[in-house]
Amino acid sequence: MKVARSLIGIGFGLLALLPGIGGAAEADDSVRSLSAWTNQRGSTLYIDNVSASGQLTGTYINRAAGFGCQNTPYPVTGWVLGNAITFTVLWRNAVQSCNSITAWTGFYYQGRITTLWQLVSNGTTSPGQIQQGQDVFTRSGKAEAETQK
Numbered sequence: 001m002k003v004a005r006s007l008i009g010i011g012f013g014l015l016a017l018l019p020g021i022g023g024a025a026e027a028d029d030s031v032r033s034l035s036a037w038t039n040q041r042g043s044t045l046y047i048d049n050v051s052a053s054g055q056l057t058g059t060y061i062n063r064a065a066g067f068g069c070q071n072t073p074y075p076v077t078g079w080v081l082g083n084a085i086t087f088t089v090l091w092r093n094a095v096q097s098c099n100s101i102t103a104w105t106g107f108y109y110q111g112r113i114t115t116l117w118q119l120v121s122n123g124t125t126s127p128g129q130i131q132q133g134q135d136v137f138t139r140s141g142k143a144e145a146e147t148q149k
């Protein structure tokens with residue numbers, strides 16, 4: 001009986017190590033350096049680097065209708081923790097400033113990064129002025145991330 005229990009324990013341990021079955025292992029493999037992710041509005045997050053401690057750097061190109069600061073890259077900073085992700089854009093670059101900041105928070109699951117975002121403008125004085133929404137990103141290829149610079 002003891003031997004049977006040990007064998008079952010070892011079996012579950014091995015299953016957890018297999019990529020795709022252990023959730024965290026899959027997530028760590030997927031939100032990674034030199035990947036590009038496009039959302040339902042046509043905007044793209046280019047992840048240049050995710051450090052060993054989870055710090056994310058990259059650029060973001062906004063192509064969402066109804067918003068400013070479109071079609072030029074803005075720096076992104078953020079964090080990845082297993083399948084959890086958060087990243088932020090200050091909408092100011094050499095081309096245009098929109099005097100605003102967006103923060104996205106979400107998770108990687110089954111090939112998508114699903115996020116909720118908040119957009120705050122400089123001068124905001126009440127919570128109701130903070131715009132919010134949902135963005136879902138799907139992978140748009142490593143090659144794109146490497147060639148967009």
Ligand code: BTN
Binds near residue numbers: 064100117
């Ligand atoms: C601004 O208009 O103040 C700056 C651009 C904001 C673009 C927003 S951020 C959330 C949403 N998702 C996108 O990809 N773009 C818009």
